[in-house]
Amino acid sequence: MLSVSASISRFEKLVVFLALASIAALAIYPLLPNQRFSIDLHNTQRIAIEGDGVSGGSSVASVIESSNSKPLSWRCELKSGYQFPYCSTKIHLFDEASMQGVDLSSYKELLLRYSYRPPTTSSQTETIRLYVRNHNPAYSNLDDFSSMKYNELEFQPSTLGDEINLPLDVFKVSHWWLLERNLPIELSRIEFNQVMVVELVTGTYASFGEHFFQLKELTFTKPLVSASNYYLAIVIVWVALSLSFVFWKALTLKRDNRKYHHLAIQDPLTELLNRHGIQEKLKQHQRAAASVLLFDLDHFKKVNDVYGHGVGDEVLKAFANLLRLTCRQNDIAARWGGEEFVVICFDTDAQQAKIVAAKVRQAMTGLVWPQQLNVTTSIGVAEAGADDSFEVALNWADIALYQAKEQGRDQVIVYQHATNQ
Ligand SMILES: Nc1nc2c(ncn2[C@@H]2O[C@H](COP(=O)(O)OP(=O)(O)OP(=O)(O)O)[C@@H](O)[C@H]2O)c(=O)[nH]1
Secondary structure: OHHHHHHHHHHHHHHHHHHHHHHHHHHHHHHOOEEEEEOOOOOHHHEEEEEHHHHOOOOEEEEEEOOOOOOEEEEEEEOOOOOOOOEEEEEEOOEOOOOEOEOOOOOOEEEEEEEEEOOOOOOOOOOEEEEEEEOOOOOOEOOEHHHOEEEEEEEOHHHHOOEEEEEHHHOEEOHHHHHHHOOOHHHOOOOOOOEEEEEEEEOOOOOOEEEEEEEEEEEEEEEOOOHHHHHHHHHHHHHHHHHHHHHHHHHHHHHHHHHHHHHHHEOOOOOOEOHHHHHHHHHOOOOOOEEEEEEEEOOHHHHHHHHOHHHHHHHHHHHHHHHHHHOOOOOEEEEEEOOEEEEEEEOOOHHHHHHHHHHHHHHHHHOOOHHHOOOOEEEEEEEEOOOOOHHHHHHHHHHHHHHHHHOOOOOEEEOOHHHHO
16 A cells, blocks of 8 residues: 555656646747758859849949958949839859759748848838749749749838848748739749749839848748647657556556455465465366365464464474475465464375375474474365365364364374264
8 A cells, every 4th residue: 555655646746747847848949949041141153133234224233242251232223214123132042053942941930130221312111022932843944033933021121120030931922923924823822942042122112222231141940849849749758658657557556466466365474375365276176076184283382382473483384385395286285274274185085185194294204393393283184076165175174183183183084974974
């Protein structure tokens, strides 16, 4: 009982610990480091800054700074000419040999560190467009960059500051590009699985005049472990520990049951079967002819009285051992109570049982007993048929034992059916 209540309190402690650990795990999730994909802003080979001249306009863009030590800076003189005047900075991400873009579909945010100054004459709130251009053979081809999908976000730099985290799921595919392409609906959503180019462009309704840009960092980020995997891991830990606990509890119960069952059928002093144990063992045997031998140590009270209970116990243990060694594997040897012992020998008639009894007595004479005692026993033997119950046979053996005691002890008496019936 003690160990059961102790294990329950251990379990409760474990549950509290796990609950706290889970809360802590949930709390630290936002603090976990992000996986980053930073775009190289110093590789001028892969950066193109241009005005809208290619579209027939007269806006002009020029690089101010593109060295390794200083942030990429450029200016744009936005002029009327083209219907939708613009300046753009394209940063190529694709591998030039394989023409493969970068798969950024698992990334969640785009960190942008920049600086922007609108024309001094501007009287409106200026915007900037950011395009993440994706290639997919289903709608684009590598020879025509205008066919790359325009995942677009247009924002007001004045309201967001110079370091912003843009969630990728707020990007939209440019409406004008969709109208031009006439794509089926399933291809109309944003895509980042093969990003070829990232583009920073003046706003749709940007004012004419000089716009100044400086780009310090462009980094795609995603959690090291996705939120769903993280929560799933917590759930898996709970499920695994719950299952382990149930498994462990079942094993412990099984072991305890075995232990208590063992205790219930065994005499603790001699470790022979007790009365209950005999009944259990008998259930495992087919009804068979057998002989019952009932042993009672002679004048055992004297042993206790003279040498004390400790020595008495040692004598009982020594006798139990002797029975264990003398009896066959298939026999049942048990302590019936006090200084009385029972042996049941299957398929054994009274004459053979007498020989067993004689063997025990013989062994007793050869044993060195505690305190050099001379321990003897009286034995009642009864032969039982397959139809006779154990209780009846034991009663017969008890009658024979009584006779052995009466006739002076230290002897074997076999119950005689004919004379006693
Ligand atoms: N040490 C010890 N003594 C026990 C145990 N169980 C019973 N006894 C003692 O065994 C003694 C049995 O005494 P009696 O029934 O008078 O029998 P006896 O002295 O052997 O005399 P007979 O059987 O007539 O020869 C008692 O003193 C019990 O206290 C036990 O587990 N340990």
